Amino acid sequence: MSYIIDRRLNAKNKSTVNRQRFLRRYRAHIKKAVSEAVGRRSIKDMDKGEQIGIPTRDISEPQLHHGQGGRQTRVLPGNDQFISGDKIPRPPGGGGGGGSGEGNASNSGEGMDEFVFQITQEEFLDFMFEDLALPNMVKRQLSGNEEFKTRRAGFSNYGTPGQINIIRSLRSANARRIALTSSKRRQIRALETELEQEQEKDNILKDPNKIEALTSEILSLKNRIKRVPWLDDFDIKYNLHAKYPVPHSKAVMFCLMDVSGSMSQATKDMAKRFFILLYLFLQRNYEHTEVVFIRHHTSAKEVDEEEFFYSRETGGTIVSSALYLMKDILSDRYPLSEWNVYGAQASDGDNWNDDSTTCSKLLIDEIMPKVQYYSYIEITPRQHQALWEEYESVAKTFSDTFAMQQIVDVTDIYPVFRQLFQKRTA
Incomplete structure (x- = not known):
C-alpha cells in the first residue's frame, strides 16, 4: 500500500489550521445542520454551539494501493499446496476492496456511526449569519465621540523610550559624527601627507622639529575626533503616531x-x-x-x-x-x-x-x-x-x-x- 504524506509547513497553531480546513471542506454539511438546529432550539439556546454529524461515507479518504492480478513469481512462506512452477488461477474481480462498514442497518457484520464533532458558539454564529448584511447601509456624518485609529506620522525628537526608532537614531548619530569631524579628517589627511613627505627626505634635509609638530597636531586632531560623543540626546528619534477619525456607519x-x-x-x-x-x-x-x-x-x-x-x-x-x-x-x-x-x-x-x-x-x-x-x-x-x-x-x-x-x-x-x-x- 502506498501512503501520501503532506509535509507542507503549518502555522504554529497547527490544530487551528487543520480545524479551519476541515470546516471549509464540509461547509455544506455544517450549514445544513446549523439551519436545522435553529428551528428546533429553544429561545434561550439560540446562540450556543452545536454537535454536527457527518456520514462516514462523506469523510472517507481515497486510498491508493495495488490490486490483485498480474504475474506472480514468488511462493509465500508457509505454503503446503503449491510448488514453484505451478500455475494458480487469477482471482476474480479487480482491485482489492478497502471499504469500511457504513452506518446502515443490516443483519450481518458491524457498521460505523457517523462522524460527530462540536462547533463552538463563535463558529455556530459564523455559519448562521454567513452572507447576511443590512441592506443599503451608507456612511453618515460623524458626530459625538468617534473612534480613532492610530497611524504612523513620521518621526519626532520627543517621545517615550518604547517609541525609540533605533535605525533612525543610529543614522542620525552617524550623520552628526560625519558632519562634526569631516573637516578634521581632511586636515589629518593633509597633515599625514605632509608628514610622509617630510619623513621621506634625506637625513640632512629632515626637520625634526617640523616632524614633531606635525605628529603632535595629528594626534591632537584625532583626540578631538574621539571626544565627539558616539550618541547624543539630539540623535534619538521617536516614532510619531497620530490619531485619525475612523468613519463608520451608525x-x-x-x-x-x-x-x-x-x-x-x-x-x-x-x-x-x-x-x-x-x-x-x-x-x-x-x-x-x-x-x-x-x-x-x-x-x-x-x-x-x-x-x-x-x-x-x-x-x-x-x-x-x-x-x-x-x-x-x-x-x-x-x-x-x-x-x-x-x-x-x-x-x-x-x-x-x-x-x-x-x-x-x-x-x-x-x-x-x-x-x-x-x-x-x-x-x-x-x-x-x-x-x-x-x-x-x-x-x-x-x-x-x-x-x-x-x-x-x-x-x-x-x-x-x-x-x-x-x-x-x-
Whole structure:
C-alpha cells in the first residue's frame, strides 16, 4: 500500500489550521445542520454551539494501493499446496476492496456511526449569519465621540523610550559624527601627507622639529575626533503616531412586535425567535447599531430587551400605535444625517377595523422615506387579511426598500430571515 504524506509547513497553531480546513471542506454539511438546529432550539439556546454529524461515507479518504492480478513469481512462506512452477488461477474481480462498514442497518457484520464533532458558539454564529448584511447601509456624518485609529506620522525628537526608532537614531548619530569631524579628517589627511613627505627626505634635509609638530597636531586632531560623543540626546528619534477619525456607519433597528390577544403563545414564540436572530445578527456584525424594542397591542410602548422577549402582556390590536411611536422616536433621537434607519415588524395580520389603512399611509408618507430597509413578517397559517393587503401597496411603492414574508411554522423562520437580509451585490 502506498501512503501520501503532506509535509507542507503549518502555522504554529497547527490544530487551528487543520480545524479551519476541515470546516471549509464540509461547509455544506455544517450549514445544513446549523439551519436545522435553529428551528428546533429553544429561545434561550439560540446562540450556543452545536454537535454536527457527518456520514462516514462523506469523510472517507481515497486510498491508493495495488490490486490483485498480474504475474506472480514468488511462493509465500508457509505454503503446503503449491510448488514453484505451478500455475494458480487469477482471482476474480479487480482491485482489492478497502471499504469500511457504513452506518446502515443490516443483519450481518458491524457498521460505523457517523462522524460527530462540536462547533463552538463563535463558529455556530459564523455559519448562521454567513452572507447576511443590512441592506443599503451608507456612511453618515460623524458626530459625538468617534473612534480613532492610530497611524504612523513620521518621526519626532520627543517621545517615550518604547517609541525609540533605533535605525533612525543610529543614522542620525552617524550623520552628526560625519558632519562634526569631516573637516578634521581632511586636515589629518593633509597633515599625514605632509608628514610622509617630510619623513621621506634625506637625513640632512629632515626637520625634526617640523616632524614633531606635525605628529603632535595629528594626534591632537584625532583626540578631538574621539571626544565627539558616539550618541547624543539630539540623535534619538521617536516614532510619531497620530490619531485619525475612523468613519463608520451608525444604524438603528426598530423591532416592532404585536403582543395582542390574537397572537397565541406559539405565534409569539415564533416572533421572538425571529427577533432573537435579528438581535444576535446585529450585535455580532455591527458595533455601532442600536436596537429600539417596541411592543404593542391597543397602545405601543418602548421596552428593554428583557421585557421585549419575556413579558406576557396582552390586549387588543391597533398596529398603527407602534408606527406612530417609531415615527416619534425617530424624529427625537435619530437624525437622518447621522443614522441608517431600519425597521422589522412581526404580526399575525389581525388589526382593528380600518387601522390597516392608517398603517399603510403612515409607512408611505412618514416612515419609508426615512428608512434604508423595512421588513414585515406575518406569522399565520391562515389567509392574509387587511393588513397584508395594505402593505402590498407599500411594497409596490417602495419595491427596493420594503420586503414582506409569511411564516407558517418554526422551520420557516431561519430561511425567511436569510431571505430578508441576504447580502446584495452592488
